Amino acid sequence: MSLPFLFFPLLFFPFFLFPLFFPFLFPFFLKPHLHYSYTPPRIKDYFES
Structure with missing residues (x-):
């Protein structure tokens, strides 16, 4: 496994769980x-509404 595959999901993870x-x-x-x-x-x- 390479590092980009580990860090890439972490970049969007907080945005999905923001609400x-x-x-x-x-x-x-x-x-x-x-x-x-x-x-x-x-x-x-x-x-x-």
Whole structure:
């Protein structure tokens, strides 16, 4: 096995799991108009609009 084959998946691995590890940041990226809200987003926010 060569090193590129080991490092290449690691470069994209965090991007695929970004919504899983940082779910509290996702609603702010999807809904910029909520940037003034300091309350943590709830689970139902993912299913609303």
